[in-house]
Structure formats: structure tokens, C-alpha cells
Amino acid sequence: MSHFADVESLTTTLQRVYAGILATRMQQVPVVNPDLGVQALHFTQWQEHFIGVLATPWFMNLMALPANDAAQPLYQLGFGKKFSLAFPSGQYEFTLGAEAKLGAYGLCSLFSPMFDFADDGAVADTAQAVMAELFNGMAEAELARQQQERAAQHSTLITSTESLAPLxxxxxxxxxxxxxxxxxxxxxxxxxxxxxxx
Known part of the structure; x- marks a missing residue:
């Protein structure tokens, strides 16, 4: 069963969990950029997964989490295991991780450390660009699918008409x-x- 009823509850939990990690485990760790905070950005449901960008002062990852029971087998493969998800722009590989208050998740590393980012606004802009690129070609893919369906229907109609013509x-x-x-x-x-x- 998914831990999250919707995108809002997911993003709230992500931000709370990683803000807690920042305040505890990451204290005095030199890879932390002190000018940045924790942000869960542009999360959406894609097929059986919640997909979005998690940005912290020490990393930015593309994240995948189960949105329903059908996705659970992927997230039960075990810590460190890898799986791939298909998006309009191509296939992306995720590595499994877990947090007690979050459950299992897949991560695709984007940036680490985060010293190239001056502030949270720059982080948010980059996350938006990442998500736009991830779903780049979505409209074209949908159009191609519709064209294939129409072509198949047209072919079936011609075949049916030809088979009935002698009658x-x-x-x-x-x-x-x-x-x-x-x-x-x-x-x-x-x-x-x-x-x-x-």
C-alpha cells in the first residue's frame, strides 16, 4: 500500500523528513550548502508512480515513489537495487533507497554537492527544467498514438468492407x-x- 494518498501529502512528508535529516545527520557535514533549504518540487503522478524533484542543501535527485499497489514490487527489490522507468523523453534508471518515515523510493541523481546553486530560486528553476525535459515529447507521443489508432481503425474498416463487397x-x-x-x-x-x- 502506498504511504501517500496524493501528491500534497507526499511533498509535505518529503520536506519534513529531509528537513529533519538536515537538522540532525547533516549537521557540520562539509557538503551542505548553507544557503539552500529542502524543497520537494513539481511532483506529479506518472502511471503507477509519483515523480518529482527533491532538492536539499547537499543533493538534487529525481525521485520515484509508489502511487498504488501495482508499483510496490519494484520498490521491494531491496536497498541499492536498480530499476528503470520509461518517460516520453526516454528510459531513466533509479536506485532504491529507504527512510523509515518515508518508505522505499527510487532516486536518479541530478546534482551533488549543491555549491553551484546560489539560492533556492535557482534550484527551483533547475527542477522545473528537469521535469520539462523528462516529459519532453509527451504531446508528440500522444499524437503518434492517436494517429496509429486511426490508421488501425481505417485498415479494419477497409478489410471489413472488402470482405463484405461480394455479398x-x-x-x-x-x-x-x-x-x-x-x-x-x-x-x-x-x-x-x-x-x-x-
């Missing part, structure tokens, strides 16, 4: 052929059965 013949044409058959001594029944009834 629908103009009455005048049938009568003309029947008259010709009578001239050759065939009955209506024999004409319609190809002469096999005689």
Missing part, C-alpha cells in the same frame, strides 16, 4: 447474369449454388 451486388447485375444463365439452361437455384445442386 452486395446490384439487383440489375444479378438479374442480367441470371438471364444469361437461363439462356444456358441453368435454374435460379443452380445459378446461385454454382451448378452444384444439379
Amino acid at each position: 452486395y451486388r446490384p439487383e440489375a447485375e444479378v438479374e442480367e447474369e441470371l438471364a444469361a444463365a437461363r439462356n444456358h439452361g441453368l435454374s435460379r437455384r443452380a445459378f446461385l449454388t454454382g451448378g452444384l445442386s444439379d
Whole structure:
């Protein structure tokens, strides 16, 4: 079962958990950029996962967390294991991690450490660009899918029409052929059965 009912509860939990880590485990650690805070940015549900950017004073990761029960097997592979997810822009590999108050998650490292970022605004701008690139091509992919569906429907319609065509013949044409058959001594029944009834 997912830990989170929706994106809002997920982002709130992420920020609380990592703010706690910053205040405890990361105190006096030299990789921390003191000008930055913890931000959970642009999270959204993609298929069976919650996807977004988690930024802290010591890293920025693309994060994946289970959005429903169907995703759970991936997150139960074990700490350090890897899995891939497909997005409109391509396949991305995630490494499994876990936090007691968060549960299992997948991470794709973007930046670490974070000293190239002057402030949280620069971090947020970068996260927005990351998510835009992740879903780049989404509109084109949807259009291609719709075109494929229309082509398949059109092909099925043509096939169906061609298979039914012999069953629908103009009455005048049938009568003309029947008259010709009578001239050759065939009955209506024999004409319609190809002469096999005689």
C-alpha cells in the first residue's frame, strides 16, 4: 500500500523528513550548502508512480515513489537495487533507497554537492527544467498514438468492407447474369449454388 494518498501529502512528508535529516545527520557535514533549504518540487503522478524533484542543501535527485499497489514490487527489490522507468523523453534508471518515515523510493541523481546553486530560486528553476525535459515529447507521443489508432481503425474498416463487397451486388447485375444463365439452361437455384445442386 502506498504511504501517500496524493501528491500534497507526499511533498509535505518529503520536506519534513529531509528537513529533519538536515537538522540532525547533516549537521557540520562539509557538503551542505548553507544557503539552500529542502524543497520537494513539481511532483506529479506518472502511471503507477509519483515523480518529482527533491532538492536539499547537499543533493538534487529525481525521485520515484509508489502511487498504488501495482508499483510496490519494484520498490521491494531491496536497498541499492536498480530499476528503470520509461518517460516520453526516454528510459531513466533509479536506485532504491529507504527512510523509515518515508518508505522505499527510487532516486536518479541530478546534482551533488549543491555549491553551484546560489539560492533556492535557482534550484527551483533547475527542477522545473528537469521535469520539462523528462516529459519532453509527451504531446508528440500522444499524437503518434492517436494517429496509429486511426490508421488501425481505417485498415479494419477497409478489410471489413472488402470482405463484405461480394455479398452486395446490384439487383440489375444479378438479374442480367441470371438471364444469361437461363439462356444456358441453368435454374435460379443452380445459378446461385454454382451448378452444384444439379
